[in-house]
Amino acid sequence: MSHQTGIQANAELMKYFGKCRDGKIRVLKVSIENEQLTLSKYQPVKGTWEQDFDKYVPSLIEDEIPCYILYRFDSTNSLGHEWLLLSWSPDNAAVRHKMLYASTKATLKQEFGSSHIKDEMHATSKDEVSLKGYKAHVSGVNAPAPLTDREEALKELQQNEHEPNYSTDSRQSTMGGVAFPITETAKQGIFDLQRGSYNYLQFKIDLEEEQINLSKAAVITLTQLPEQVPNDEARYHLYIFKHTHEGDHMESMVFIYSMPGYKCSIKERMLYSSCKGQFLDIIEKMGLEIAKRLEIDDGKELTEEFLYDEIHPKRNLHRPAFAKPKGPPNRGAKRITKAQSTQ
Template sequence: MSHQTGIKANEKLSKIFGKSKNGKIRVIKVSIENEELTCSGTTEVKKDWERDYDKLITPLLDENVPCYILYRLDTKTSMGHAWLLLSWVPDAASIRQKMVYASTKATLKTEFGSAHITEEIHCTSADEATLDGYNRHKKAFATPAPLTSREEELAELRKAEVKTDVNTDTRHQTLGGISCPLSDATIDAIKDLVKGSYDYLQFRIDLDEECIHVSHAAVVPLLELPKHIPEDHARYHLYMFKHTHEGDYQEAFVFIYSMPGYSCSVRERMMYSSCKAPFLDHLNSLGVDVVKRLEIDSGTELTEDFLQDELHPKKILHRPAFAKPKGPPNRGAKRLTRPQEES
């Protein structure tokens, strides 16, 4: 179920989107005004993208009012120049503004052309919107390249040979599972989710560090949610399911543990299984009230009907009465038996 706001780009902005593909425009500022996506300013390319970044973006940001910034990078894809989408949602903005901008981002990407947007960043403070903030974001959300089977085996051997000591920095193992620490970026992303900046987070366990990292954070329509479930690695997912039930609008955090089966190593399967319960405790301590916990093999299972049935199981109001089976036909009259007298 898509939960966009219905706000669309006005005619002027649509024309600017079309012209921007010629490579001359560096920045497009987009605001929501009068229930429309509106262009609040454009700037042409001055120098290279890194030198233009702070000079062109910072003056466009209002400390109290959200906006979107589309920033043209110097790299190219098969579609043309690559673009960065910066969502500016300051902490001082109202809850309504935060929700409207979060819900409209998917529409903005569609109207501009999702294929042109290769990177996204969500900023709530001025330092996050700088070039240094962008580089910190890239570093925090970077995902290492997957290892081959042979590399995983060698890594396991090295860990078995070297990591034999136990100290206060090693992971804490209890009967409830293995408690892996959360990276700072992961904790920040969860807090942003609670604030309404995102509705979807994906988490991965770094098997070498034995630490949980956030690998993806976004506003994701339900129809696109299956595309975010990896087919070759286990992951944890946290999704804000926005829906209606019996005429009432409801929002519920759903925790999803995806395990694609034997395409994952034995250690990966064991780590994700063992870390799940302590990780849920972490989420609860950070203010996430998980209403439903799910385990899936594939993202294709995540449909609206499936989530509705899991959160609101259908009740059987008229349970059929038990029908006593009929006896064999033509068995004759019932025989009466007398209890035997004690001798």
């Protein structure tokens, strides 16, 4: 994952990242100071992670000043203890600061180690930065999204399709789309996109693990969009296209499936093509309304004019009347034939 802002952890913080995994540190606060990720505060383990949460976390945040908080759970994986990455970005913070922290979060995750982060949470108000707020976040992530009338009808249709039907009028699909699960990090990225933390997400299929991962999350400009598209690998992208249409400001969610021709393996081309429909179903059930679905083979296609024309296609309201084509020139006078009567 590339650095989006150029801001990286300073030497002290990088050294502490290695030290804090010894099991003695419960929480650390990271801030952006002098264009660097800097260690602000830390606290040791006292009780269980639930007992320590309200004791430490609320006191680490400040009004109007974003920060990152890395909080250690008691659970472990093959690499050691698992952590929560909490992004504090209050609503009354300066827009520049909120964008800076949002676009630097991917760098922090990479330098701390994404595999150590079990969960991510974005908080904008103080009541969220508590044990009760975190548990509400967990319940919201795990709870299934409510279905619309259309989705209920689609679900019923899909259930009916799986029931045996051997009549002569039945038509069965021989092969459906492949349904790879999306990771928790990918789900959290989608929630963060909805909250406004990002305007761009990129997803990659892990061919070995058979799951869809979040490979990039950032705040970018439209001119930076083409360079996000790899020229040798397939990807899924979500981008919020901000524009004006007929005097109204609009923010349209665009899904982009990029496949750079035959530079990818046959397996990769088939999996991305097969997983696309199921992936779109998942993100739409999470509450994202896709204004346009695009397929491209080169990032250079993603210009402002191209996106605008795809979302607002021009309509031809004045169709010309049909004009009978002229006959070939110099064909002579039209001949009139007359049937002869038989005697």
